[in-house]
């Protein structure tokens with residue numbers, strides 16, 4: 001057995017010691033929907049079967065195994081360095097299968113109350129080598145060319161995490177101000193330095209003033225999913241010297257999401273060249289950049305039916 005095989009089996013064994021997942025969608029009760037509306041974030045316990053975790057782990061291995069994926073490095077060259085890869089869906093077959101076939105999209109669809117669903121993007125955050133830095137506090141929406149409310153990100157960790165290693169969220173902040181983003185190339189200098197520098201108010205320094213924010217995080221084990229509105233302020237999750245935190249975020253939206261232009265001073269994330277030539281502010285966000293996930297397109301179904 002190769003080292004990769006045994007690592008995958010070991011991590012699967014850990015997750016299979018949990019009680020079996022029966023019906024993930026039954027976890028979305030009215031109370032959970034209400035919490036999602038108010039706080040902008042919910043933790044769903046034990047909703048992802050270990051088969052989906054295995055698929056995710058295989059996808060991550062393919063990303064790390066000299067795939068064509070571009071590795072973006074935060075805190076590059078420093079002890080806290082960690083890696084992000086984006087749009088894995090387009091190049092990693094396991095991630096494509098996970099997004100089309102697992103209940104992740106259906107869980108988001110229930111929470112955002114949309115039967116039509118499209119993929120905005122997916123993103124790995126890989127903190128593997130110990131002592132990785134905190135992800136700076138931010139909201140996702142200032143970076144994205146969108147407006148509307150029916151959108152959510154499912155954050156899934158392949159590793160068990162304590163509350164201090166989990167991603168943290170400021171409850172209710174999706175209903176408030178949209179701040180400027182942080183500048184990814186200047187995080188080590190100052191994680192509150194602005195991305196655009198105008199049009200949005202600057203990010204507050206949450207880390208220096210934690211007691212004044214309603215910060216939520218959870219102790220999680222593989223199979224748990226955190227679903228958050230992308231306008232919720234979130235960040236955090238450093239790792240200890242021996243810790244690792246390999247997470248993916250899958251971002252899915254529904255009917256009311258439309259195109260919105262962003263200041264021209266900086267590209268939006270991920271890059272979508274040509275989008276601004278085909279859409280104008282307020283147009284429904286429909287483009288080959290954003291594949292339909294539900295209902296499953298007929299041409300995909302016909303591949304196996």
Ligand SMILES: O=C(O)CCC(=O)C(=O)O
Nearest residue numbers: 125135153155237247249
């Ligand atoms: O996992 C992380 O550290 C960052 C995740 C994140 O920013 C997101 O899911 O939007």
